[in-house]
Amino acid sequence: MEPTAEPGPDTTGGPPKDRRTPRWLRSLLALLITAGVVLPLSAAARPRIPAPPPAGLPAVTATTLEAAYAANRANAARAARMAEAHGDRHRAAADRALAAPAGQLLAFDGRGTGLATEVFGDLAHADRVAVLVPGSDTTLDTYGRFRATATALHRQLSRRAPESTRVAVVAWLGYDTPGTVSTAVLTTGRADEAAPRLGEFLRLLRGLTGRDTPVSLLCHSYGSVVCARSAAQGPPVADIALLGSPGTGADSAAALRTSARIWAARGGTDWVAQVPHVEADLFGTTVGFGTDPVSPAFGARVFAAGDGGHSDYFSPGSICLANLARIVLGETSEVTRA
Template identity: 70%
Template sequence: MGAGDGSRRRAGPWRRALLAGLLTAAVAAPLSGAARPRIPAPAPAALPPITATTLRTAYAANRADAARAADMAAAHGDPHRAAADRALAAPSRRLLAFDGRGAGQATEVLGDLARADRTAVLVPGSDTSLDTYARFHEAAAALYTDLAHRAPRGTRTAVVAWLGYRTPATVSTAVTTTTRAEQAAPRLRAFVRHLRAATPPQAHISLLCHSYGTVVCGRAAAAPGLDADDIALVGSPGTGADCVAGLHTRARIWAARGSDDWIAHVPHAAADLFGTTIGFGTDPVSRAFGARVFDAADAGHSGYFTPGSVSLANLARITLGETPEVTRA
């Protein structure tokens, strides 16, 4: 689903022209993930539903799959993927899910999920795959470290890095539409539902969504069943909704954009081009959208989880439910 008809009407000729240019550039771009040979890996392990008592089984089974995938990637002549898989197979890693086939998917836990009072789920944007997973893990680890220092005594925290969908390439037609987000949305809703079964009954769950991941979160929220308490949108091109009310969620909606983030120059509009809706509608940090806008200082597009940054501190406060302490833009 794209933005509403009103949003499309507001997309003036210059915005339509720019959106068309973006689409044309994406179509003509020489970069293509399809040109890369498919990387072999075992099929994902068949596991019981996630609960507090099945976590250890899931972690062990997925680490074993990652180890097998590393061996297969090495035999296939892909040392980079083999190294990425091998890192995930380390005894210290807690994988709720792993699929080494193609671009790959993984869901990793930092912290004691079964006892966590406050859990943050990170939803990544474009160009996130097993090949680039290390930087996604780095963001999750930075948040977990900040939460550990900031949490009040007795509060247990966990962070989940959810690479549970096939992200679009930054230079591609897919990154300009909600198609990948529509495919990912039911998976995210199901994951959060299962997460509830693995955490304490009154656990607070926040979705921290970055870049194209904010489109995924927006589409997940727009249909019934997303059981999250807070949704934070950072570096967002839009959600496909005209306003917070259009997300149809009980969750509190937050949004931020750093002053050095290039996403500010992407048209926040939607237009029907070549039979497809291009663009994601209203800017989430605009007054018209109606989110709780918080300070991200001078964060660049990839800098929202930088240790010591204003944006990371505010994302930690949102996760901890320290609403009055969140600094506003």
């Protein structure tokens, strides 16, 4: 979710006049080769953490929501004990945090890098719902950072919402996120796998909250690629906000084929601004995500995100967090434009 390695400089001018490979493409190839060799070896060196399979639950409804929370908390507690016995104290602590008695864990799978869906607020009675979709390197081991963004947004919404408006935030770690430095983070492959899962979750959400409850997707970094791939597949949402996006794989907001309002923002010191906004065919695989979502050519509603970096979009007190709350609450005329 919060990459730290910066890609090479953006040298995406017009087509080269000679037969030499452009510098950005050479850098990209070097990165692909390095990631393809080093990362599989390092992953293989780390023993897999044992965990139980997900809790077997019937279809979740508004009336069975609390039972689902309890079952998933119990599963997370069991995963924590297994991780502790395995000697992985870091994963055990992450699992225990999700198993806390007050937690509202809608889904949990402690196997591998892990999956979790956590709710903040009264989901069954919410008038407005925000779903956060994370980017690369978001796993159960790094889940605390993701939870912090959801908590910050829920607090901001609770402060700003009219007294009669109930709000809920869902932290959706429902897919296997790519590593920041990996071949997967440069293509739409993981997003293509994740998009149907996000669509399925949004359909579940409609059943829990009601067809007319506005839902906003707030999509960070590689998560914006997931949201873009899901836009035309899942049920309609009110808004899709692309935060620190490397691109979506689409040429324009219109190409997403959704009735949702499309928003985009980038912090003033976000390294993703240096990512080349191109698509290239390498060995039969499309690498890169095309048009910059904050460019006029893309056609999104670009809003102010302040001077923050790639991990600062949900920082308490920031202009970006304030704007995100306005988007979720439907106060679109109050959003500060960039």
